[in-house]
Amino acid sequence: MSLLLRGGRVIDPANTVDAVQDVLIENGKIARLGRSLEAPADAEIVNATGKIVCPGFIDMHVHLREPGQEYKETVATGTRAAAAGGFTAVCCMANTSPVNDNGAVTDYILAKARVEGRVRVYPIGAVTRNLRGEELAELAELAESGCVAFSDDGRCVMNAGLYRRAMEYTLPFGAPIISHAEDATLSAGASINEGVVSTELGLPGQPAAAEDVMVARDILLAELTGAHVHIAHASTAGTVRLVRDAKARGIRVTAEVTPHHLVLTEDAVRTWDANTKMAPPLRTKRDVEALIEGLADGTIDCIATDHAPHALSEKEGEYDRAAFGIVGLETAVAVALDRLVRPGLLPLATLIARWSRDPARLLNLPGGTLSAGAVADVTILDLDTETTVDPSRFHSRSRNTPFGGWQLHGGPWMTIVGGELVRAVGR
Amino acid sequence: MGWTRKDLLSMRELDASEITLMVDTAASLQEIASRDIKKVPALRGKTVVNLFYEASTRTRTSFEIAGKWLSADVVNFSSSGSSSSKGESFIDTAKNIAAMSPDVVVVRHSSAGAADLLARELPCSIVNAGDGAHEHPTQALLDLLTIREKKGHFEGLHVAIVGDIAHSRVARSDIHGMRKLGMTVTVAGPPTLIPPFVQELGAKVIMMLRLQQERMSAGLIPSTREYARFWGLTLDKLARHARPDVLIMHPGPVNRGIELSPEVADGPYSVILDQVSRGVAVRMGVLLLLAGRKGGDGA
Numbered sequence: 001m002s003l004l005l006r007g008g009r010v011i012d013p014a015n016t017v018d019a020v021q022d023v024l025i026e027n028g029k030i031a032r033l034g035r036s037l038e039a040p041a042d043a044e045i046v047n048a049t050g051k052i053v054c055p056g057f058i059d060m061h062v063h064l065r066e067p068g069q070e071y072k073e074t075v076a077t078g079t080r081a082a083a084a085g086g087f088t089a090v091c092c093m094a095n096t097s098p099v100n101d102n103g104a105v106t107d108y109i110l111a112k113a114r115v116e117g118r119v120r121v122y123p124i125g126a127v128t129r130n131l132r133g134e135e136l137a138e139l140a141e142l143a144e145s146g147c148v149a150f151s152d153d154g155r156c157v158m159n160a161g162l163y164r165r166a167m168e169y170t171l172p173f174g175a176p177i178i179s180h181a182e183d184a185t186l187s188a189g190a191s192i193n194e195g196v197v198s199t200e201l202g203l204p205g206q207p208a209a210a211e212d213v214m215v216a217r218d219i220l221l222a223e224l225t226g227a228h229v230h231i232a233h234a235s236t237a238g239t240v241r242l243v244r245d246a247k248a249r250g251i252r253v254t255a256e257v258t259p260h261h262l263v264l265t266e267d268a269v270r271t272w273d274a275n276t277k278m279a280p281p282l283r284t285k286r287d288v289e290a291l292i293e294g295l296a297d298g299t300i301d302c303i304a305t306d307h308a309p310h311a312l313s314e315k316e317g318e319y320d321r322a323a324f325g326i327v328g329l330e331t332a333v334a335v336a337l338d339r340l341v342r343p344g345l346l347p348l349a350t351l352i353a354r355w356s357r358d359p360a361r362l363l364n365l366p367g368g369t370l371s372a373g374a375v376a377d378v379t380i381l382d383l384d385t386e387t388t389v390d391p392s393r394f395h396s397r398s399r400n401t402p403f404g405g406w407q408l409h410g411g412p413w414m415t416i417v418g419g420e421l422v423r424a425v426g427r
Numbered sequence: 428m429g430w431t432r433k434d435l436l437s438m439r440e441l442d443a444s445e446i447t448l449m450v451d452t453a454a455s456l457q458e459i460a461s462r463d464i465k466k467v468p469a470l471r472g473k474t475v476v477n478l479f480y481e482a483s484t485r486t487r488t489s490f491e492i493a494g495k496w497l498s499a500d501v502v503n504f505s506s507s508g509s510s511s512s513k514g515e516s517f518i519d520t521a522k523n524i525a526a527m528s529p530d531v532v533v534v535r536h537s538s539a540g541a542a543d544l545l546a547r548e549l550p551c552s553i554v555n556a557g558d559g560a561h562e563h564p565t566q567a568l569l570d571l572l573t574i575r576e577k578k579g580h581f582e583g584l585h586v587a588i589v590g591d592i593a594h595s596r597v598a599r600s601d602i603h604g605m606r607k608l609g610m611t612v613t614v615a616g617p618p619t620l621i622p623p624f625v626q627e628l629g630a631k632v633i634m635m636l637r638l639q640q641e642r643m644s645a646g647l648i649p650s651t652r653e654y655a656r657f658w659g660l661t662l663d664k665l666a667r668h669a670r671p672d673v674l675i676m677h678p679g680p681v682n683r684g685i686e687l688s689p690e691v692a693d694g695p696y697s698v699i700l701d702q703v704s705r706g707v708a709v710r711m712g713v714l715l716l717l718a719g720r721k722g723g724d725g726a
Contacts, residue, residue, distance in 0.1 A: 194623060195623060198622070199624050200599070201540065202559050202596055203561070272547075317517055318536065318538035318540065318541055319540040320539060320540075
């Protein structure tokens, strides 16, 4: 079985390729790239003229909610949303019910993914048992079962001594610790960023320092232990500065940023729409500018959605009682193309790198490149399409997005996983 | 100019002419309180529901009396002893009450934005009677009415708001309303109770706020004793720092001996009980303007 992607503009940052080429896929691998490739007899041919052919996009931070919260999302619906959004792989966080803090839960998620998954699924194991921040989870067994990183995401491990031990213990596994950097004593009770909007609306806020304090701590612990620490959902100018300085000093720290933290500010909260409520909160224009700059210069390594599905009933009531988080898989690529690439804030090739090459390297995942022999995970973009975000048409089980009604220019066109076409617009 | 909004949610959204209309309307209704028969037929056949999710004495009673003096049918709901204690969500309860076709729902809730939420979801008029630390517009309106009566004007007056600004919806509504009418506002208090980005401005009126012990997380002030010593208002401090014609205001309830000494609360500068009686007139005015609004969905 083979697939020939004919005539697209191939952008493969791992090989610094940007040229109109054909891509031949055979047996689930990239066979070769070249001009006017001959189609094998059994080949399905895709006319990709005018489209952008990239290594498959990896979203290294999603919540699939299974097991335990299937009313919000499942492996089946979450991976369908990923495929629709142009992603060929997702990494799912451990805050399921039960928590993914032991090999049996990891096995369950991977079994579900094999049967029902539309894209590749890489579980992330908990750092501490039941995410309580009190004792280490069975980290070696989690790694053995297939977890690609460790994180108590959704909660911050407040105990620095325990966190240090987690970093040391996982060193041999070559898998990073992912930090949800939020000092719980500085963010207690907060719904939004502390600033002019929290003062105006009378909603309790948390300062940027709630994040910065923990990023600084985690950098110091990474320096102490030699571990690779990855900062989840960076939201502040302070984080960008701290990570940039740490990288310059050779400390093994990496970071991700979400699309919403790149395009929205705390001003959006004035609508009282609980789909503007997430952790970390939307910050200020100054933070957004620093995040974009950090993404462009490589301080921030990748874009990740922090796809966090919640039922309508968890988002429609009082703002301060609403759940934190928004879905992102089906809007991320279009939002980034329209609001970052189109206005010239981020080069297209950089965006592609931050969503393919860089997360693949950071987590040692297959893919992230179109080199011959690599897995045939491919995302194809259409820069000319015009779409209006319609949450009622999401494949995700949840609709909690602040982007409903946004008109966006450019978006995912086709998603190929292991040579299989898993999603194509208009097909 | 007439009133066109469906709801009264905040002072922030009002312009100076709307605020003046509210204050003028309240002023014209004030004489009802001194009548022998305190009843006018203005809102006969209209239904007002007081939807109170937070304890309230002054505001709830004030709205109830205001509605009754205007001949509206007034129904009081409080969250304890209702279906919300059986786990029904706020929005579901509100939709059920709206299904009984009230003309006005007056809402008090501990969550900021609760009134805006109802305004968006329900077809009837919504009056915000206090939402979390966000706004309490009728309190600001009664403060304005009291100030105008006592001072004769707004322009150029200097107001100091002292105390727990961070957790105060009254402070937020007053700041917006007073600034729009040309007053200068100064806020003061321990820095842990002053929210970020509150502009400090330049004081003839001193508004004391209650130290909101039930809303404060522990640790924002070392002790009420220390608070009273440094931030509480006493006759001695007044004599040293305030003008002789200063007005002392307080939205209530007063923690006597903490933010105000009893001599100040009951003293000659205090207009605290005047505020309360003006409150009924203000709420009559608000109900009249909202329920009597022409053109139905004008907002």
